[in-house]
Amino acid sequence: MVIKYNKNIYKLSLIKRAIKDFDQLAEFKIKNTSEYISVDITNIKNNLDDNFRDEFSNYVLSL
Amino acid sequence: MKFQIKKTDNQILFFLDSKFYPLEAIYGTANVFLDRAYVFLDGDPKKKIEVYLKGKKKMSQAELEAICGEFHNELLNYLLRVKIAKRNKKVRELIVGTALVSGMSFSDFSSADDIDGDDYLKDPLGIATPWEDKN
Helix, strand or coil, X not given: CEEEEECCCCCHHHHHHHHHHHCCCCEXXXXXXXXXXXXXXXXXXXXXXXXXXXXXXXXXXXX | CCEEEEHHHCEEEEXXXXXXXXXXXXXXHHXXXXXXXXXXXXXXXXXXEEEEEEECCCCCHHHHHHHHXXXXXXXXXXXXXXXXXXXXXXXXXXHHHHHHHHCCCHHHHCCXXXXXXXXXXXXXXXXXXXXXXXX
């Protein structure tokens, strides 16, 4: 799954920090475009797929 | 208030005008809702911010509308708090400063050597001599 974060709203440094904190739970790839920071999430572990994307986004906002 | 409800996604989308609601206030408000909803932000911070609120529990249309209203209320609350905090900044600093100073003992202001030593007896400027003795 890919989450596109608006660069004007979400800071790259915080997304990277969130990825670091979640890296045990899935694999992440960041793609930086002009307007968005795309985060590609694969291999989500422990059947956490359902809300993983939303939980991750909430975590980014909480940082 | 304009909003779009996606009932299948248990989600409500609404727009906030950046002229009235700065991004900082939206971040602060979003944090209040993180335990009840999944929050996602998009849009242009200079014009309009899109706020997606997705219930963590299944919500009816009325509940989604209610959470949207609560978000707006909390946003106003946050803005008011920021405004009051700015207005009272100097008073708060003064109160904290006074509290800190009153909590300090005399020895915090001068070292023990200054009190126990004989420096104060030297009187290099001659101010300890009474006026009558001088004249």
